[in-house]
Amino acid sequence: MHIKILGPGCANCVTLERVTSEAVAELGLDAQVEKVTDYGAIAGYGVMRTPALVVDEEVVLSGRVPTTAQVREILAALPA
Template sequence: MKIKVLGPGCANCVNLERATREAVAALGIDAEIEKVTDYAAIVGYGIMRTPGLVVDEQVVLSGRVPTAAQVRDILAPLVAGAAR
């Protein structure tokens, strides 16, 4: 699983990255987490408000900072779907 945290490096982006890392650890999944700070790349995903979260090239969240539990809720079905 490849996860991208989109944002310029603001506090919200840092918080989303932390919540994402916590969720990945809690789920025990093997995921590569990448920070994307390039504005052109962010806009290329259709994100107009950061931070954004992209999983396997699909935008799953933008414009807010979820808790680690909320990120877990977003990732869990994707992990289950990938296992099939």
């Protein structure tokens, strides 16, 4: 699983990265988490509001900071 955190590095982006890492650890997933701060790359995903969460090249959340539990639910619902 390849997870990307899209955002310029703001506090919300840092929080999304933290809760995502917590959710990955809680679920015991084999996942690579990557930060993407390049505006061109972010726009390439069609994201207009950051932070955004991309899993295996699919935008699953944008424009808000979820809780660890919400990220865990998103990740658990995705096909393995």
